Amino acid sequence: xxxxxxxxxxxxxxxxxxxxxxxGSLQEYSKAVNRAPENAVAQYNQGNAQVRTDKLDEAVNSxxxxxxxxxxxxxxxxxxxxxxVALSRQQKLQESIDAWKNALxxxxxxxxxxxNLQKALLELKKQQEQQKQKEEEEKKNKKxxxxxxxxxxxxxxxxxxxxxxxxxxxLKALQQKEKEVQDKxxxxxxxxxxQDKDW
Numbered sequence: 001x002x003x004x005x006x007x008x009x010x011x012x013x014x015x016x017x018x019x020x021x022x023x024g025s026l027q028e029y030s031k032a033v034n035r036a037p038e039n040a041v042a043q044y045n046q047g048n049a050q051v052r053t054d055k056l057d058e059a060v061n062s063x064x065x066x067x068x069x070x071x072x073x074x075x076x077x078x079x080x081x082x083x084x085v086a087l088s089r090q091q092k093l094q095e096s097i098d099a100w101k102n103a104l105x106x107x108x109x110x111x112x113x114x115x116n117l118q119k120a121l122l123e124l125k126k127q128q129e130q131q132k133q134k135e136e137e138e139k140k141n142k143k144x145x146x147x148x149x150x151x152x153x154x155x156x157x158x159x160x161x162x163x164x165x166x167x168x169x170x171l172k173a174l175q176q177k178e179k180e181v182q183d184k185x186x187x188x189x190x191x192x193x194x195q196d197k198d199w
Contacts, residue, residue: 040070
């Protein structure tokens with residue numbers, strides 16, 4: 001009787017799922033899981049509906065429950081495969097890689113699992129290279145900043161010495177100009193004191 005109720009709920013959920021009424025199908029599968037948590041098919045279908053409704057964390061848990069509840073190799077393989085899909089959508093590459101590796105251990109001929117695994121490995125490698133490049137740039141920037149700070153510490157002393165020399169030279173030049181101006185003024189004054197002779 002209980003098994004019939006579970007199966008009826010699963011069938012009802014499947015019908016709604018095929019009609020793309022994922023929220024309704026999720027409710028039916030959840031009822032089936034609540035009645036029989038050890039039902040791997042109900043867990044698996046619930047996980048699929050959770051993925052379709054963007055409940056990815058819950059889907060990962062449903063797939064893990066599918067894997068734990070089932071003794072059947074094909075259901076466990078599908079559980080690992082879909083768990084990998086849900087994890088990759090969450091950008092959890094390493095965990096998705098592990099899930100797809102487990103799927104391939106159960107079914108080495110699963111071409112989709114192999115392709116997804118390869119894509120995830122390439123993406124992970126790319127992320128690691130970008131992270132390494134970013135870290136190298138940060139180290140370089142820190143070194144450059146340290147060099148700049150060291151220069152700033154050294155330069156003010158040199159600049160102040162240069163500034164003093166420049167100031168002294170400017171003062172001397174200004175004094176020289178002032179003396180020249182004074183001399184011109186005196187020479188004009190002295191020449192203006194002379195009266196022009198009438199011839």
